[in-house]
Amino acid sequence: MKKIFLIMLVVFTACNSTKNKKDNSHSIVNDMGKENIKSKTIVVLKVNAEEVECYGAHGKQNCLQIKELGEDKEWKNQYEGIEGFDFKPGFVYNLQVEKIVLKNPPQDVGDTFYKLLKIIKKEKPITDEMMSDYATLTVTKIENGRDGYLATLKNDKENLYTTTISIPNLEDNYIRLNVGDKVKIAGEYAESDPVQIFAKKIKIIEKESLKKLPELTVTKIIPGKDGETIHLSDKNKKAYNMIASIPNLGDNYVSLKVGDKVKVEGEYVDSFPTQILATKINKIK
Known part of the structure; x- marks a missing residue:
């Protein structure tokens, strides 16, 4: 009997503790005092x-x-x-x-x-699986506006689409597109000519700007105070160097290892080895 009582007491205490925890989080807001x-x-x-x-x-x-x-x-x-x-x-x-x-x-x-x-x-959130149901579109024109820009796109049958891309309507799904990018756009498609898309989420399938960049392989990584010096080479064994750190890349910083294949956006300085002032590192899977 004593054992049953102790078990009930422990359960009651645990439940009461959980309840108090929730109540406290609310009472802090209500009773904190001006x-x-x-x-x-x-x-x-x-x-x-x-x-x-x-x-x-x-x-x-x-x-x-x-x-x-x-x-x-x-x-x-x-x-x-x-x-x-x-x-x-x-x-x-x-x-x-x-x-x-x-x-x-x-x-x-x-x-x-x-x-x-x-x-x-x-x-409901838009998942990658849901994005796969949308047609792949190619950006053909960009017109900058006050709060964002108007993108004109086409599908593989040359049908035209337009969508307004801005922070107010896409919030944290906002993304900057360039002519030639291939994308999938989730949202409402209006029956018009061209078809108007009220975009909710945009996924880049292929960036046109990346096509022109060399595919590089990481050959050596030297740790530093705020990041790493990355040594790379292209398919012709041409050497490249870049600094990869959070201070210079911010949210575009990625951790690399020897053997990784990447395309690096940024300024390529004519030197030996070629110095890359990286703005974004794209890993190639």
Whole structure:
């Protein structure tokens, strides 16, 4: 009997601890006090379709993945949840939220919290498998505009399409295209001539600009303070060097190893060996 009681007590304590953890994350926002608020702003959050396993102050847990639109390029974990938001997996959300930053957050808790104001958008994510159902189109013309650009495209039957590509309508799916690029565009296709595409996601199948670049093989990597000096050669054994680091490549930085085949975008300096001032490294699979 005593053993059963102890088991029930442990279960009750664990459940109560979980409940308190959720309640605390909300009560922090509600009861923090004006004197402890550093700032309050209204932002738009994008919430990914699935939670991820993460480790917070209370150990192993599931975290929402969020991006502040116009601010974050990569998904980040939200350990404390979003007050007032009932997350349903399988949907990508755009939320208007109040972002609250604390001066002195409680121990083992972050300083930033979000409170739901409005659900702007809720939709199923577009997967690579879904992208494969769309026709491959070739960009034939680019016309720059105020907030983005208008792309004219054609399919293999010479049928014409147009789509407006801008950050306001594509958000973090925004991408810069060039004439000659081959792409797949997910979205709504209007029955018009040319066909107008209300793009939701664009996937580049083949970049025209990469065709002109030499295919290079990594032959040596020398680690440095902020990155690596990469030695490469082309099919004719011509030598190339470049610096690969986060400071000079930012989000385009990729980790390389000897034997990798790449095409490198950037400025090629006429020297020996040829020095590449890299802006993007494209691995060839």
